[in-house]
Amino acid sequence: MEIKKIGIIMNGVTGRMGTNQHLERSIHAIMQEGGMKINDDLTLMPDPILTGRNENKLKALAAKYGIEKYTTDLQSVLDDSYYKIFFDSSGTQYRKKFVEMAVKAGKAIYCEKPTAITTEEALYLYELCNKAGLKNGVVQDKLWLPGLRKFQMLKEQGFFGKILSIKGDFGYWVYEGHVEDQPVQRPSWNYRSEDGGGMVIDMHCHWRYVIDNLFGEVKSVSCRTATIIDERVNEQGRAYDCTADDTAYATFELANGVHCQFVSSWNTRVRKDDLLTIQVDGTQGSAVVGLRKCLVQPHSVTPKAIWNPDIDSPINYLDAWHEVPDATFYDNAFKIQWEKFIRHVELDEPFRWSLLEGAKGVQLAEISLESHDDKCWKDIPELG
């Protein structure tokens, strides 16, 4: 049995996503499992080196997860041909610089979304990799969440009949930070457009691949955004002006004629099944898709609703939904995609979540903001 080590440069992993999802729950988890067993003769074992600006933070992170290698000298590891993969989860605005460095060094490139703030830059990064003949990918984690996978299964089994409409509701309350015992739970840059923040650039990147993959290609968008909370407190405890949108009301028209509405908000208190719910109504049945769960109501058991606000409803509508059971093991969504990318790099297996797909997400975000500015519907031209 050969255990083949795969050198991976993990850049910007002292951040929230890098630490929790990419290091702890993906790469470290794969290492703890003894690597990725490919067949009886081969196991692929990630061998990460952590890179970033702050040596002490890197040292502490490496120690916590038992990772042997870390450095603040990114160029030195890029120059080392042992490392085949460069991964970036630094702030969005630094992506271009890091990807350019890694492309020059001939690494396979894998990065967080959004890959850039503008479509032009996102497309440039894809083309840079493509021209250099480098394998590339973007994180599209939501595709491997159990709730969304259950939806895919139902769709493939013909549960919905003809899908008629889609309603997505995303969000929760992000503490502003003014109350000591309610500390902020997201980095402050997310609420400053000059630092790459904003609901649309953050979430419409996700909605693009979710909609394209699950429901049909996005053809056009109508979007209104708002900055509902205009002051928050930063990591240093100082108040700052929120310059980015924290709420977006969008309708997407798909090439198959279906309309898809998404409300995204950081200022809403949750009274629903999950932080993201997507209700899909079809001729034969409906589903409410959450992050992990998926509730269904077939047409045959749809209760007869009668409008009468003068009495309490005789029907408990929530009881008319049934949960799709777990029929398999659902691993961490980020880890699943990491394994696919490593197999793509090492074994040449297909990987369709490229930086071009990443650019499509940025494109939808950019055009959504244009729709807001111009107060009109906008078409989404084909990319690439």
Ligand SMILES: NC(=O)c1ccc[n+]([C@@H]2O[C@H](COP(=O)([O-])OP(=O)(O)OC[C@H]3O[C@@H](n4cnc5c(N)ncnc54)[C@H](O)[C@@H]3O)[C@@H](O)[C@H]2O)c1
């Ligand atoms: N896939 C998802 O669901 C998801 C969710 C949240 C965030 N993200 C994306 O992940 C990325 C990181 O987000 P986060 O929430 O972890 O943010 P964060 O602020 O917690 O982390 C940012 C990281 O970038 C590093 N960094 C900042 N400035 C830098 C510089 N000048 N040079 C080098 N490194 C620098 C920081 O040290 C930190 O390690 C963003 O692009 C964000 O859009 C993705």
